[in-house]
Amino acid sequence: MSQTENLSLLGKKTAYRQDYAPEVLEAFENKHQGNDYWVTFDCPEFTSLCPITGQPDFATIRIDYIPDVKMVESKSLKIYLFSFRNHGAFHEDCVNIIMKDLIGLMDPKYIEVTGIFTPRGGISIYPYANYGRPGTRYEKFAEQRLFNHSIPINRP
Structure with missing residues (x-):
């Protein structure tokens, strides 16, 4: 089976969804399952809507x-994140929803999702959620990361 056989979005014209669409996420087989290694996605153009005011919220989402x-296949991730554009959800909800959808897709050993939202009303919000597979060393790692978490942000 080829590496891209089960991927339907890669190499095709992009159709963006207008509301939250977890079904667009696609996965492929990890060729290095014997190795522990870190994968980072930096998504600086994330937008969603405040569920109360309908105002847009802008963030960098780091996975x-x-x-x-x-x-996770990166083009499907891009389309999935874009699907939040017209979706009403609080910052904390967005981060937790993204993490849970990716856990459901991949069942990773460990995952963390950080939202670095731009200020609105003079306040910036930086929600963070993580998960380590229960019963493994990654569960303990997740606990350590959570309790020692801080966001390095460049401030003026």
């Missing part, structure tokens, strides 16, 4: 994970 058998 870090240690894959196991499956990995």
